[in-house]
Amino acid sequence: MTGFWSGRERPLAAVPAWIALLLALALAGQVFSQFARRVGAPSAAELPHAPSARALRLASLGEPAALARLAMIWLQAFDSGGANTVPYQQLDYPRVVAWLRAILATDPRSGYPLFAAARVYAENADPAKARLVCEFIFEEFAADPNRRWPALAHAALLAKHRLHDLPLARRYAAAIGRLATDESIPLWARQMEIFILEDMNELDAAKVMLGGLLATGRIRDPEEQRFLQRRLDELESRLKGANRR
């Protein structure tokens, strides 16, 4: 029996020089052409309409957990780079929300869609877009309050400090207090309405929230910790800049 790596080939010298030369040229041409037309992140306009959750489940071939996370990685690439100074501003938000909804329905136990909704898409400077995402988080929260409350808690903070809509923030906070009943949920979250009514600025509130999430072991993923810490630093520097002005 012949082994897989056993030498059945003639020596390299047996190859005519012109064939080797053309092979090298073709390889160089391929590398050069691909280098010349490198593609960046897709633009906002390229985001297609969201499929139904059923279609996504069909496409997952029985691996919804993997597909849901891959779809999130793919979705977050839209409008994230290129000539953008501020990412995610140009996106068609009803379309984004439809994608998030379909991905969440594909794997309802994944925290990725709501985390991205709260921490990435809801932080849009356009109040109408931010409001749309906050409402999406609120709608999805009720399906699994004990797992999804951190996203709604962040939406409540955004509603208070960015949208300056205290009734909306209180509505979200009250929903957490009413529906998130698990013992492991920190007290400040269960009493979110009081927390919202306290005279606390956005940075202090965000620090309390992040500290609480870390202390209760809710955030175990190192990437998530790094991302939230970066967001906190950005918030701090932005508020410092605003105070100086």
Added chain:
Amino acid sequence: MKDLPRFPSIIVAGYTLVEALRSGLPWLAAASVVAALGLSGFLSQVAITEATALQASVCGALLRACAVFLIAAHVVASTAREANDKGLELALALPISRPAYYIGKLLGFACAGTLLATLFALPLLLWSKPADLAAWWISLAAETVLVAAAALFFASALTQMVAAMAATAGLYLLGRSIAAIQAIAGGPLAADSLPGEAARWAVDAIALLLPRLDLVTRGEWLLYGAPTASELFLSLSGLGLYLALLAMAGLFDFSRRNL
């Protein structure tokens, strides 16, 4: 004259396994593991949350697909080569019955598939609990054995490599997606007309002839925990039943074929 071997199937299985180990299969399996680890590592770098879950689920899904493809391709190529080299005629000229030979081949390919599943389960220990991974590993082993049986049946019955690969892939993909297809066909938005009803009946009829591969080796088990022992047993017994069906169909075809 020497005594006839008592268990000719075991001898055939041994040679089939040796052939798999000496082919490119181990190298391709190692390359698949490296590629899956590399891709999942890259994806975890762009994730903003659930990086570990992303790595486990993507790596698991990729390795599952690789295991199935590699074992199917190996079985089809090996069976086709044996037929082309007239090795089958030579083997059947020996004192060995056709069923014993077919069962031996199936056993050998099943062992190769189980080894492949074991190799592919090991890297997932990086992210998953051993108890959850054990269920996934057993399930993947059963799945690769089923695919090996399907590939052997189609390669033996159809005799052409492309047709056998296409048939195996079709059976496998339908097995993994038939539940979703049935859900779509029976959804509230589906048309209530006669053609719509006929389509639903057709889908349900096809589903009766397929294994429920969507219920086994789920990436979710690696993230959210393995199913209960009874659920796992129920899913695997479904595969076992289908394996028996494929083995019997293969034996039936192989016994009546003129070489």
